[in-house]
Amino acid sequence: MTFMGRAGGVAALLAALGAAAPGRAxxxxxxxxxxxLLDEGRGYREQGKNKQALENFETVVRGFAATEAVDDxxxxxxxxxxxxxxxxxxxxAAFDQVAKxxxxxxxxxxxxxxxxxxxxxxxTSPAELDDALAxxxxxxxxxxxxxxxxxxxxxxxxxxLRKAGKLDEALEAQxxxxxxxxxxxxxxxxxxxxxxxxxxxxxxxxxxxxxQVVRNRFPDSPEAxxxxxxTTALYRLHGAGKPxxxxxxxxxxxxxxxxxxxxxxxxxxxxxxxxxxxxxxxxVSFDAQKKMGPSLAAxxxxxxxxxxxxxxxxxxxxxxxxxxxxIKTFAIPGEKLIPEPLEKLTAAVKTPLGHYLVADExxxxxxxxxxxxxxxxxxxxxxxxxxxxxxxxxxxxxxxxVCLDREERTVRAYDETGKLLRTVGPAGLKxxxxxxxxxxxxxxxxxxxxxxxxxxxxxxxxxxIAGEEIRKPxxxxxxxxxxxxxxxxxxxxxxxxx
Numbered sequence: 001m002t003f004m005g006r007a008g009g010v011a012a013l014l015a016a017l018g019a020a021a022p023g024r025a026x027x028x029x030x031x032x033x034x035x036x037l038l039d040e041g042r043g044y045r046e047q048g049k050n051k052q053a054l055e056n057f058e059t060v061v062r063g064f065a066a067t068e069a070v071d072d073x074x075x076x077x078x079x080x081x082x083x084x085x086x087x088x089x090x091x092x093a094a095f096d097q098v099a100k101x102x103x104x105x106x107x108x109x110x111x112x113x114x115x116x117x118x119x120x121x122x123x124t125s126p127a128e129l130d131d132a133l134a135x136x137x138x139x140x141x142x143x144x145x146x147x148x149x150x151x152x153x154x155x156x157x158x159x160x161l162r163k164a165g166k167l168d169e170a171l172e173a174q175x176x177x178x179x180x181x182x183x184x185x186x187x188x189x190x191x192x193x194x195x196x197x198x199x200x201x202x203x204x205x206x207x208x209x210x211x212q213v214v215r216n217r218f219p220d221s222p223e224a225x226x227x228x229x230x231t232t233a234l235y236r237l238h239g240a241g242k243p244x245x246x247x248x249x250x251x252x253x254x255x256x257x258x259x260x261x262x263x264x265x266x267x268x269x270x271x272x273x274x275x276x277x278x279x280x281x282x283x284v285s286f287d288a289q290k291k292m293g294p295s296l297a298a299x300x301x302x303x304x305x306x307x308x309x310x311x312x313x314x315x316x317x318x319x320x321x322x323x324x325x326x327i328k329t330f331a332i333p334g335e336k337l338i339p340e341p342l343e344k345l346t347a348a349v350k351t352p353l354g355h356y357l358v359a360d361e362x363x364x365x366x367x368x369x370x371x372x373x374x375x376x377x378x379x380x381x382x383x384x385x386x387x388x389x390x391x392x393x394x395x396x397x398x399x400x401x402v403c404l405d406r407e408e409r410t411v412r413a414y415d416e417t418g419k420l421l422r423t424v425g426p427a428g429l430k431x432x433x434x435x436x437x438x439x440x441x442x443x444x445x446x447x448x449x450x451x452x453x454x455x456x457x458x459x460x461x462x463x464x465i466a467g468e469e470i471r472k473p474x475x476x477x478x479x480x481x482x483x484x485x486x487x488x489x490x491x492x493x494x495x496x497x498x
Contacts, residue, residue, distance in 0.1 A: 034064035038072055045076070050084045071105035074098045078114060086309050088118055103142075109149035112139040113156065120160050122353055124416045132160045151177050151184035158193060162200075163398075171197045188214060188223035195227065199440045200457075204238035226480070230439060233482025236498070237442070243454070243463035245484060247470075251496040253485075254292070258284045262487045264434070265475035265494065266304040268312070273477070273485070275494065276301045276314070283314050296321060305394040307350040320348045320358065330358050332367055332375050342367070347393040349401060351416055357401065359390035366390055366403070380418030396437040404435045404445075411435045411443055424455045436478045444484060446473040452484060452497075465497050 041056030057080070060073035078094030081087045091114070098111035116135030123129045136153040143149060158173035174197065177190035195210035211234075214227035237243045253273060260279035267273050271288040281301060285293040298316035305313045314321040319329045334340030344362035351357060354371040357379050364387035366379040378384035379401075389407035396402055400413040400421055409426040424443045425432065431448035438444070441457040451466030452473060465484060475487040483498035 030064050031067050034060050034067040034069035038069045054080050071098050071102040071107040075107045075110050109139045109143040109146045113149050113152055129160055129164050151181035151186035155186040155190045167197055167201050188218040188221040192223040192227055204234050208234055229480040236482055245465045245497040248496040248498055253290050253494040259492045262475055263301055264303045265477045265487050267477045267479055268306050274304055276304055303347045305349045308352050313348050315345050315348045317345055318343055328373055346391050349393045349395055352399040353416055359393055364388055380414045392434055397439045402437055404432055422457055424459050434475045436476055438478055438482055446476045469495055
């Protein structure tokens with residue numbers, strides 16, 4: 001049952017307000033009570049107590065509807081629906097309510113900001129990107145004096161322009177934030193994005209300088225940590241002549257049967273490393289200190305991917321485990337529309353729009369299913385007649401869907417609609433078995449007989465990792481600083497190259 005369905009929730013919290021301070025209960029106004037609930041809810045949110053935070057915000061909306069805190073509470077409810085529940089429809093309803101019912105409030109520009117952000121996150125066409133830009137432009141037109149939200153709107157416009165491929169215009173938008181609003185909450189993200197855009201534009205040395213600015217100006221920000229990682233990765237590839245990767249002798253991960261017949265390797269954004277082993281018929285986790293954690297069992301395990309929301313997808317031959325408990329099987333329409341189960345799965349991803357793509361080696365196709373797991377069509381094109389031996393699928397940091405076709409000897413990146421964005425191979429690849437993509441769109445390919453090959457976004461070879469330590473690579477993943485974790489089947493070790 002949701003909080004909104006608990007009839008006694010509001011009354012209980014109101015009674016608690018009176019009981020907490022009997023000496024001032026007679027003098028407290030509804031405005032003060034609502035403000036205290038709002039502030040307490042925000043405190044809960046900062047502590048990670050999201051359920052308690054939601055209850056406070058909903059109490060303000062239901063019990064103090066005539067106060068000035070209602071628009072703040074509605075905006076917080078929208079953030080909860082979006083960031084915690086990932087419920088786009090409920091989030092949009094909350095933000096729409098703020099924008100339409102409280103257009104003169106101090107949170108109205110925030111509502112337009114989040115409406116634009118949601119549109120951006122789900123945009124798959126130029127028209128939808130234009131819609132996102134329009135939301136941010138509306139904010140700037142209606143609320144030009146909002147010190148909190150105007151810088152965020154300019155910064156978000158830059159993200160829209162990057163997604164549209166307009167790197168110069170995106171760079172201009174981010175520089176505006178950095179120069180005109182240097183002390184705003186949006187300034188660290190804008191400065192980091194400046195460096196990122198320069199790297200994407202093929203200007204690594206200028207990018208290094210701009211990312212160092214993030215560390216100098218905002219040393220305590222989360223962006224400073226990201227800037228350090230990306231500076232390390234860029235310098236390794238471009239800072240000292242020909243890129244050189246060396247094995248880290250201090251690195252050690254796993255042991256015993258878990259390092260036998262490894263099928264896949266994945267380092268999640270949260271710092272957990274997963275190893276998929278056919279020998280143990282499981283995916284085994286290791287925390288940031290390399291301590292073994294929980295494992296997930298599966299018959300004939302195949303591959304791993306992670307969604308934009310951080311959900312782990314563990315593919316086995318017959319099913320896909322989504323998270324720790326939800327196991328899904330998939331079927332396509334067969335003869336006379338009788339469902340035909342897919343029983344030779346090799347890989348699966350959850351797209352940014354919440355759809356599921358699954359590759360089947362018996363059918364040699366990739367199939368798309370909607371968020372309710374109903375079959376929709378083939379991918380990347382509808383009614384695809386081309387055979388595709390897809391053995392790896394994953395999302396890159398921008399949400400592109402990356403597919404390794406072992407038979408075709410290619411690694412291709414597509415957008416949500418199936419539009420081709422980038423290709424590596426077939427030239428230069430012989431037996432590709434795994435791949436990864438860094439934040440700068442460079443592609444790392446594990447070659448079963450040739451080490452690890454690193455290609456730039458144009459498909460040109462940048463560097464090769466090879467040697468006695470890596471004789472038969474079978475799986476790889478990247479850490480945030482650009483170091484490469486590789487499982488070698490002959491040495492039966494996971495090694496880190498940096």
